[in-house]
Amino acid sequence: MKQIEKYPLIKPKVGWDLEVDELFSKHQISPLVAYEVSDDQSIIALVQANLGINIRPGLVLQQQHNAIKTLPFAGDVYRTIALATATNVSHATKRFLEVVTKLFQE
Numbered sequence: 001m002k003q004i005e006k007y008p009l010i011k012p013k014v015g016w017d018l019e020v021d022e023l024f025s026k027h028q029i030s031p032l033v034a035y036e037v038s039d040d041q042s043i044i045a046l047v048q049a050n051l052g053i054n055i056r057p058g059l060v061l062q063q064q065h066n067a068i069k070t071l072p073f074a075g076d077v078y079r080t081i082a083l084a085t086a087t088n089v090s091h092a093t094k095r096f097l098e099v100v101t102k103l104f105q106e
Contacts, residue, residue, distance in 0.1 A: 001027040001073075008034030008052035010043050019079040020055050044068065
């Protein structure tokens with residue numbers, strides 16, 4: 001984890017990547033922030049241009065497997081994705097929630 005401090009970091013704008021900020025805090029990492037960017041594609045383009053490193057969720061990187069080198073973290077690093085709805089929802093929304101819940105329980 002501490003190796004992150006050795007490289008320029010391309011970071012999402014403040015508040016866009018709270019999980020990464022928590023990870024840095026937990027491991028007492030003080031990143032060398034080179035750029036703050038507001039969207040994933042711009043971040044990926046800057047990494048491709050070899051201007052720094054970034055930590056992105058696997059879902060964001062699924063289509064980027066040949067464009068950039070990805071490295072896994074040692075240990076258990078993850079983020080929580082949640083779903084919230086109003087109390088009274090349509091049948092379609094109820095069905096969607098059932099499908100999503102089933103998919104992610106596996």
